[in-house]
Amino acid sequence: MYSTGKLRKVAVLGAAGGIGQPLSLLLKSDAKSRISDLALYDIANMGMAADLAHIPTASRVKGFSGEGELPHALDKADVVIIPAGVPRKPGMTRDDLFNINASIVRNLVAACAKYCPSAHVLIISNPVNSTVPIAYETMKSLGVAQPNVFGVTTLDIIRARTFIAEMKGLNPTDVTVKVVGGHSGPTIVPILSTASVKFTEEESKSLVQRIQYGGDEVVKAKAGAGSATLSMAFAAKEFYDSFVAVIDGVSSVNPVAFVKTDAFETGYFASEVKLGPNGSVKSILPENLSPYEKELLKTALADLAKDIRKGEEFARSHAH
Ligand SMILES: NC(=O)c1ccc[n+]([C@@H]2O[C@H](COP(=O)([O-])OP(=O)(O)OC[C@H]3O[C@@H](n4cnc5c(N)ncnc54)[C@H](O)[C@@H]3O)[C@@H](O)[C@H]2O)c1
Numbered sequence: 187m188y189s190t191g192k193l194r195k196v197a198v199l200g201a202a203g204g205i206g207q208p209l210s211l212l213l214k215s216d217a218k219s220r221i222s223d224l225a226l227y228d229i230a231n232m233g234m235a236a237d238l239a240h241i242p243t244a245s246r247v248k249g250f251s252g253e254g255e256l257p258h259a260l261d262k263a264d265v266v267i268i269p270a271g272v273p274r275k276p277g278m279t280r281d282d283l284f285n286i287n288a289s290i291v292r293n294l295v296a297a298c299a300k301y302c303p304s305a306h307v308l309i310i311s312n313p314v315n316s317t318v319p320i321a322y323e324t325m326k327s328l329g330v331a332q333p334n335v336f337g338v339t340t341l342d343i344i345r346a347r348t349f350i351a352e353m354k355g356l357n358p359t360d361v362t363v364k365v366v367g368g369h370s371g372p373t374i375v376p377i378l379s380t381a382s383v384k385f386t387e388e389e390s391k392s393l394v395q396r397i398q399y400g401g402d403e404v405v406k407a408k409a410g411a412g413s414a415t416l417s418m419a420f421a422a423k424e425f426y427d428s429f430v431a432v433i434d435g436v437s438s439v440n441p442v443a444f445v446k447t448d449a450f451e452t453g454y455f456a457s458e459v460k461l462g463p464n465g466s467v468k469s470i471l472p473e474n475l476s477p478y479e480k481e482l483l484k485t486a487l488a489d490l491a492k493d494i495r496k497g498e499e500f501a502r503s504h505a506h
């Protein structure tokens with residue numbers, strides 16, 4: 187992490203949860219993270235804020251509990267990170283979380299539209315393929331001309347790096363690879379041709395399967411106690427760092443996020459994003475795909491379209 191650039195207020199909504207706690211720890215403990223204020227919000231008890239506040243880094247930590255305190259948590263926030271919502275249990279799909287998490291995300295982003303309309307809003311809550319359209323459309327309906335909404339899909343990339351390294355006996359920190367599309371099963375499209383190593387057809391198929399269903403490995407292992415939290419917190423911090431580094435002009439490495447884009451007929455897509463002036467976001471599409479990757483992409487787009495429409499329709503029918 188670099189040590190120049192703007193000081194920011196960061197709000198974490200759902201901070202007392204499985205992801206929220208380690209993510210808050212990572213944000214607080216990084217002395218170079220350029221965070222002036224860390225506002226930690228949850229509907230649950232926020233005693234963890236007092237705990238984190240004893241860590242000797244410069245950022246001020248404050249806990250906010252219950253809806254009445256949400257406006258204070260969001261006031262003057264530059265970045266809002268949202269891991270609020272229920273996680274999966276074995277046998278569930280991410281879409282099974284829609285009924286509960288859609289309303290949670292809609293209400294939280296509606297508050298963002300009111301109290302910090304120009305903040306960058308990073309959505310972790312599942313199903314990301316639907317919660318991001320819900321967030322974007324809700325903010326738009328509340329008069330935010332250009333909602334800065336980014337779905338965090340970094341976990342798929344860090345898994346791909348880890349699984350490739352495991353297969354090929356490499357150090358995962360040396361592995362880079364693109365993963366595009368969305369964030370559930372077949373909508374996750376690993377572009378293995380962008381990795382620094384080559385794979386047989388059989389290796390590619392097994393890696394793609396493992397990356398697409400990596401979340402299920404953790405849900406199964408936790409046996410009803412939730413889904414990925416620690417690797418997700420790591421992924422969110424990695425995304426946050428790369429994202430603010432670009433905004434501050436100290437990095438030209440485009441972060442990958444699931445965003446509103448005209449580049450695909452689905453209207454939303456996860457790929458590298460180029461962040462332009464005045465909050466504009468341009469998706470950079472993967473090029474030179476292999477026939478297998480083209481096939482994966484085609485399947486992904488069909489599934490994505492359904493998840494996205496579902497989110498958009500929810501936002502429209504529940505407009506504030
Ligand atoms: N994008 C990804 O790659 C990714 C990865 C892992 C998990 N997730 C998703 O992240 C979400 C959270 O997972 P978790 O393991 O942290 O769950 P968790 O149940 O441990 O924590 C969720 C927290 O959200 C809080 N919460 C619920 N409703 C709220 C509201 N209206 N306002 C504020 N806070 C509220 C809860 O009190 C709880 O503290 C789930 O939807 C999960 O599927 C996404």
Ligand SMILES: O=C(O)C[C@H](O)C(=O)O
Nearest residue numbers: 274312341401402413414
């Ligand atoms: O699998 C889940 O439900 C959580 C998350 O989306 C993941 O990929 O680990």
